[in-house]
Amino acid sequence: MSNSIEEVKAALRRLNPSRVRVWRGDEHTDVAVPTRRRRWEQVVAAVEAYGEWSRVELLDKGGAVLGVVEGAAGAAPDDAPAAGDVTANGAEDDA
Numbered sequence: 397m398s399n400s401i402e403e404v405k406a407a408l409r410r411l412n413p414s415r416v417r418v419w420r421g422d423e424h425t426d427v428a429v430p431t432r433r434r435r436w437e438q439v440v441a442a443v444e445a446y447g448e449w450s451r452v453e454l455l456d457k458g459g460a461v462l463g464v465v466e467g468a469a470g471a472a473p474d475d476a477p478a479a480g481d482v483t484a485n486g487a488e489d490d491a
Contacts, residue, residue, distance in 0.1 A: 408436045411462045413454035
């Protein structure tokens with residue numbers, strides 16, 4: 397598993413989102429988060445199935461962004477966190 401996927405998994409467990417949005421360039425797909433056992437493994441498998449992704453957003457029930465994981469695909473804008481960095485509510489997380 398790549399470092400970015402490990403960051404996604406850690407962010408999923410820490411932020412407990414209701415929905416996950418996977419970005420590939422300018423297009424995105426929403427991934428539903430199941431409520432059963434091993435749900436984070438299922439979400440990570442769905443994210444990996446999209447191949448090269450540029451960004452993963454973790455969303456609450458209302459659609460507000462809880463956190464963001466930047467992937468290695470695509471160039472990040474100058475004001476965006478580096479690849480693999482996790483942000484929660486606009487703050488960088490060094491964990």
